[in-house]
Amino acid sequence: MSNISLPVLAYYRTTDVLIIATVIGHEVGHVVARHYAEQFTKWLWFTIGMMIILAGSAGSGIPPSPQGTEKLAELILNPCSRSNDKEADYIGLLLMASAAYDPREAPKVYEMLDDDDSSDSNFKFIDDLFSTHPSGKTRVAALSKPKVMEEAMTIFSKAIEATRREEEECIERGFDVCGS
Numbered sequence: 209m210s211n212i213s214l215p216v217l218a219y220y221r222t223t224d225v226l227i228i229a230t231v232i233g234h235e236v237g238h239v240v241a242r243h244y245a246e247q248f249t250k251w252l253w254f255t256i257g258m259m260i261i262l263a264g265s266a267g268s269g270i271p272p273s274p275q276g277t278e279k280l281a282e283l284i285l286n287p288c289s290r291s292n293d294k295e296a297d298y299i300g301l302l303l304m305a306s307a308a309y310d311p312r313e314a315p316k317v318y319e320m321l322d323d324d325d326s327s328d329s330n331f332k333f334i335d336d337l338f339s340t341h342p343s344g345k346t347r348v349a350a351l352s353k354p355k356v357m358e359e360a361m362t363i364f365s366k367a368i369e370a371t372r373r374e375e376e377e378c379i380e381r382g383f384d385v386c387g388s
């Protein structure tokens with residue numbers, strides 16, 4: 209094993225890139241787990257429920273109660289989206305690791321996004337995007353479980369090894385730009 213310095217790995221470590229890797233990992237995690245398809249079915253049930261409520265209120269002349277509507281939304285939409293987010297966090301962690309981003313950074317990112325409500329944040333839009341998500345503490349605790357992190361770290365070391373091999377091959381072949 210030769211000792212080639214890997215500029216690409218230094219680049220991976222910058223905070224901004226890690227934030228983006230974590231957030232994209234989470235979002236792709238939703239896609240991989242087909243949550244959007246599930247969410248569609250839930251919305252359909254919610255719409256049917258709302259139509260029943262509205263039909264009932266039209267029949268009786270009593271307007272639908274906002275609390276009733278809220279309760280329906282809570283029952284159908286919320287609990288599942290919380291568990292979907294947990295699943296997306298987990299899949300995102302493994303995806304991030306397989307793309308050679310250090311998975312140990314993900315809990316730090318969630319913690320940071322949780323704390324950081326300062327207006328000077330470069331990632332204010334992510335704060336907004338994640339405002340409906342579970343608290344950072346819950347997510348950090350779930351991702352920091354030894355079994356979860358060990359699995360991610362195994363994937364990460366294989367990914368790093370593969371990146372290193374690709375770079376070595378690239379340099380051996382005499383290309384000028386390797387690893388970018």
Ligand SMILES: [Zn+2]
Nearest residue numbers: 238293296341
């Ligand atoms: Zn999510």
